[in-house]
Amino acid sequence: MVRRIRLTGNEMRYIALFENLTGELANDCIIDDKRDRIILIVKPGNAGRAIGRHGSRIKLMRDMVQKDVEIVESADTPIEFIKNSFSPAHVKEVRITERLDNRKVAVVTIDQRDKGIAIGKNGKTAERTRLLAKRYFGIDNVIIV
Known part of the structure; x- marks a missing residue:
């Protein structure tokens, strides 16, 4: 069972930036300040398109936000x-x-x-x-x- 998730303003801004850069929808965003990274959750099968050829889209976002950006595909189970x-x-x-x-x-x-x-x-x-x-x-x- 997937739990209800609340997003902060910063998380929503990172999701909007991600969606503008990649054209893919993000279900969730976690800002991990301890590891200086952003974790984005995308629909199953969309990680490859979100990352881009040779990681081009993620590299662009990483350069813009000055943090590591990681993509994980969601699942029901x-x-x-x-x-x-x-x-x-x-x-x-x-x-x-x-x-x-x-x-x-x-x-x-x-x-x-x-x-x-x-x-x-x-x-x-x-x-x-x-x-x-x-x-x-x-x-x-x-x-x-």
């Missing part, structure tokens, strides 16, 4: 959404369990060759996935195995 968040890493399996203390945990099995991609530099991709899983599906932790 938490399993697909987590897989999309780890892209381009090959996700073998996602298991979502509820612990005795009612906390939801996603255990993600990643192809051994892609673990570095899945974790990201200084854990930024893993952190992004945790942030998005919590925001959209109330999953408290994402564990990579």
Whole structure:
């Protein structure tokens, strides 16, 4: 179940800029000041067009906002959404369990060759996935195995 999301004025401005530059609609925008990045959520199948040939559209936006810009495709299920968040890493399996203390945990099995991609530099991709899983599906932790 996707949760209700409120956007700040800055997030709405970044969405408007993104849509003007790429011609693609963004469903959500998260400003991550800790990592100096903007995470944009687009409809399934639209990430490639939003990024542009050789990353041209995203590079243009990155230059304009002076922040890293990341694109994640949305999904209806938490399993697909987590897989999309780890892209381009090959996700073998996602298991979502509820612990005795009612906390939801996603255990993600990643192809051994892609673990570095899945974790990201200084854990930024893993952190992004945790942030998005919590925001959209109330999953408290994402564990990579």
